[in-house]
Amino acid sequence: MTDDQARTPAVVTGVDGSTDARAALEWAAAEAERGGLPLKVVHALSMPVVTSVYAGRTRFPPTEEISRQGERILEKEADHVRRLHPDLEVLTELALEEPPVALLRRTGPGDLIVVGSRGFGPVRSALAGTAGVRLAARATCPVVVVPHREGDAGTPAAPERIVVGVDGSLDSQHALDFALHTAARSENGSVVVVNSWEAPTPFASPALIASGWTPPEDFLDRQSEEIVAGVLAEVIDETVDRVDLSVVRTRKEPVTALIEAGAEADLIVVGSRGRGAVRGLFLGSVSQGVLHSATVPVAVLPRHADTGE
Structure with a gap:
């Protein structure tokens, strides 16, 4: 984020289609509406990075199928939020990076990050339980980690x-x-x-x-x-x-x-x-x-x- 002063604060959350991420999304949407802030929903594709002596560090571009799958997840989760909060401004973004990095690069002071208690990306097994800790350790804004509890759904x-x-x-x-x-x-x-x-x-x-x-x-x-x-x-x-x-x-x-x-x-x-x-x-x-x-x-x-x- 290069100009935090010029941007509108937002509640930012990551989704992957899981119940853990859905719980965080619903909490984030309710908080955004209470605070009169936009909600930004991010899906991380976690595209790998390779390093070579000739090209340096290069991130693989996603295939069409990977991109479409990511867009489908974003669309589904954004539609869910809009049904619960028709007046809420909902923004979506597809990110190439790993989940914690994707949110860190899209937030700054004045924002609020909300994530589930597990990782939010296609490689969930590798990120389980770590995304919230990594974000909380490195973010410049408050981070809320929301656990999924059976029976919780809708507007917290x-x-x-x-x-x-x-x-x-x-x-x-x-x-x-x-x-x-x-x-x-x-x-x-x-x-x-x-x-x-x-x-x-x-x-x-x-x-x-x-x-x-x-x-x-x-x-x-x-x-x-x-x-x-x-x-x-x-x-x-x-x-x-x-x-x-x-x-x-x-x-x-x-x-x-x-x-x-x-x-x-x-x-x-x-x-x-x-x-x-x-x-x-x-x-x-x-x-x-x-x-x-x-x-x-x-x-x-x-x-x-x-x-x-």
């Missing part, structure tokens, strides 16, 4: 009960801000803020930690309370005053705490905690653990990304 309800993990970092501030503004769009929106006490202790030496020493309970309690209060102070504004806000502070392992709190939620929100010289190259262990374990949609906020609010 707006996310009302949202669970968000905070640890005092800038990443978790972005996550909390996203959660609060998403909940604020619903009349009965609520946000559950989860902070795990299982956190590194800066003053504890490796020898102390190896010996099994842990800080006193009251210290951890005070530290957790200060972290939550600090993050809330940074993001609370008049826009989210009407959101019902509650806090869960626990010593449970962070992934377990979030999965338990989010079992009946409409959405779990986490920060990516990307690390490495290349921004967002890796996801933190908590965000990866939540993505792999959650049975409800999970939104991952990338490092320093524009949340669109």
Whole structure:
């Protein structure tokens, strides 16, 4: 994306004709309509790339049959969405790249990517379970991974009960801000803020930690309370005053705490905690653990990304 400022933000999703991708498509369409945004539907052909000393890197062009098959998938999924949301602007695009790359190249800050919990391309077995993680690690906009659940179909309800993990970092501030503004769009929106006490202790030496020493309970309690209060102070504004806000502070392992709190939620929100010289190259262990374990949609906020609010 070369000019993010000049383009209209959109909700972007990938399809492959599978039930996993259909669930994500329906969630994306409902979110696009609620936000007054266009929906862009992408199908990735995953055409292979060859490298030679003479021509460099070259991507094989698709055959007519492969292109027609891709167009049929796009047409079918777009028609499905238009029946559910007649007034929604739906755009379609056939991409040659691998699924995660196809979406990364077609999105920028201000967009929202929505994908199923499995890969969305013709080589699903090779991509199963990885597309959402790769996208969440490298995207410059929020990524929502939607699991397919039996019986779910049609127009998903707006996310009302949202669970968000905070640890005092800038990443978790972005996550909390996203959660609060998403909940604020619903009349009965609520946000559950989860902070795990299982956190590194800066003053504890490796020898102390190896010996099994842990800080006193009251210290951890005070530290957790200060972290939550600090993050809330940074993001609370008049826009989210009407959101019902509650806090869960626990010593449970962070992934377990979030999965338990989010079992009946409409959405779990986490920060990516990307690390490495290349921004967002890796996801933190908590965000990866939540993505792999959650049975409800999970939104991952990338490092320093524009949340669109």
